[in-house]
Amino acid sequence: MKLGDIEFHVVSDGHVLLDGGAMFGVIPRPLWERKMPPDARNRIALSMNCLVIHAGEKRILVETGAGGKMNPKLRDIYGLDGPFLLDGLRALDLRPEDIDIVVNTHLHFDHCGGNTRVEKDQVVPVFPNARYLVQEGEFAHAMRPTERDTASYFQENFATVGAAGQLSLLEGEHTVAPGVELCRVPGHTAHMQCVKLSGGGKTAFFFADLVPTTAHLPLPWIMGYDLYPMTTLENKKRWIPEAIREGWIALFAHDPRVPAAYLRERDGNWESEPLNVD
C-alpha cells in the first residue's frame, strides 16, 4: 500500500488467544461472542499485526508480536501460533539487519516479544542495527509494573534492548521520518503511542490497543485490560470521528480478519469497510 512516497505492509506475527471477557471489559458475553466466538477455554483468537514501513531510506517496523522466547506452558496458555514475523519480513525481502527503526506502541508482551531472542542462553536484540523507540513513561512503568498488570510485562523483551544501547526513550509526540509520526494516546496504558502515516494526501492510523479490533469500534467496547478506561473512552471519541471525517485508513493491531479498513458512520453507528492493503 502506498501513501505518496511512503509504502507500508501489514505483517502478522501470528495468533494469540486471550480471554474473551478480558478483551471486552463490561460488555456481556452474549454480545461479544456473536462477533468473536470463544474456544472451550473462553479464549478468542486475535492476530498480532505489525507494520513494515518504507519511508525514504528508512525501514521501520511497528510492533514485533509475541516472538519466540515464551516457555511451553505460556505458549499453550496464550495459544501462540504462526505465521511468524520474521517469515513475513523475509517474504518482503527484508532481513532483521535491514530494519533501521523499531516502534513499540507499548511494552505488553504481544507487542514487543519479538524485540529480542535467545542466542546461546543469552537474550539479544533481534534487530541488530535498529533503534527501538518507546515512550519513556511506558518503559519506566514496564520496569516496575503494578500487581494488576505485571503478567503483561516481561523484562527480557525490553530491558536487554536498553542494555545493548539500542533504546531511545521518547517524551510524547515524535516524528520518526517525514510522514511517520508517533502520537501519545493514553488509556490502555498511561503512555501508549499510536502511529500516523501520511503522504500523497492520504493518511493511515495504527490504532494499537485503543481500538484493537473492528469489534471494539462502539464506544463502550473497551478492554478490561485497560488501566485507564475512561481515558480510552475520551480518546476513542477524539480519534475515531477524526478518522471517519478525514477518510483515514484505520489499521488494527489485533483484528484477525480485518487488519485495515475505512471507517464509516451509518445511522449513528461506526462501521468498518475492509480494505486490502497488499
Ligand SMILES: [Zn+2]
Ligand atoms: Zn496491550
